[in-house]
Amino acid sequence: MSLIRLLQALAAAALVALLGNPAQAQQASSAQDLVALTQQWVDQALAQLPAESSALRMQVTVGQLDARLRLAPCARVEPYLPPGARLWGRTRLGLRCLGGETRWNVFVPLTVQAFGPAWVLTGNIATGHALSEADAVQAEVDWAAEPAAVVTSREAWLGQVAARQLVAGQTLRQHMVRAPHLFKAGSPVQVRVQGPGYAVTSSGQAMSAGAAGQNVRIRMANGKIIAGIVNDDGTVEANL
Structure with a gap:
């Protein structure tokens, strides 16, 4: 599980545990x-997060209810996390x-x-450009600004290629980069x-481009x- 997924789950669990306490229902x-x-x-829920969340500085902004809303007085209001909601980003x-x-x-x-x-x-x-040391710098950003996980280590992006056009100032996230293709569609492969x-070694023709670790058809x-998995040297490992 990625750190982002872990934090989302921990935050939700902390809130559910907190809200499950009847004492939390207030007037x-x-x-x-x-x-x-x-x-x-x-x-209170975020304050209960364990040490795994210490790498991040959490900040919550509560929005406003519709000004036209008129609610009857209530002696006991209970909070709850709606199905599918998570304590991450806009929620x-x-x-x-x-x-x-x-x-x-409400x-x-x-x-x-x-x-x-x-x-x-x-x-x-540009799309397809292989990223080098000069292409990114480390900075503090809001991990929750987008659903996709951020790239946290240099090794995870250095030498990878841009999966699409990227813009200066963007935070590198996992869907933005991919491993470089080791062969193109139609190329001969071992x-x-x-x-x-x-175990038999033979030759075939790639039906799509392939990168290390990718599943391809030959x-x-x-x-x-x-179907097989692309090795680091561009060969394909298949099981029958």
Whole structure:
């Protein structure tokens, strides 16, 4: 599990544990009260995160409820995390009235930021360009600004190629780079085919471009199509 996924899961678990405590259900008489309670609940949940989150500086901004909304007074408001919601980026927290003449349910918008070290591009990068040391510098960025995971180590991007056009100032994220292709579609490739008790090396034709670790399809000399994994040297390992 990536660090981002881990932090998302930990933050959600902390909030669920916090909100599962009946003592957290509190009284509110106005929209301002609800916003204040939301800030309190989320701050408490993030404060419970374990040491795994120490690399990031978490910051929560609570949005406003619709000014046209008129809610009946409630002696017991309970917060909850809506299905599919997570404490990461732009999200929301549900609030429901459990102790009032009129039951109601509203959602308060949240923005959860997670500041930490990452790599930022120093200039524009063309699709297919192999990234070098000069193409990125380390800086503190908001990991939660986008859903995709950030690239945290130099080794994860150095020598990789841009999967699309990139712009100066962008934070490098995993979907932005890929391993360089070792062969193109239609290129001849060496294939090592393994089966029960045997291993045979033969040649075939790549049906798509291939990078190290990628699953590709190869058309063999007899016309049969097999699938295999690209090795670091550009050969393909297949199992039958």
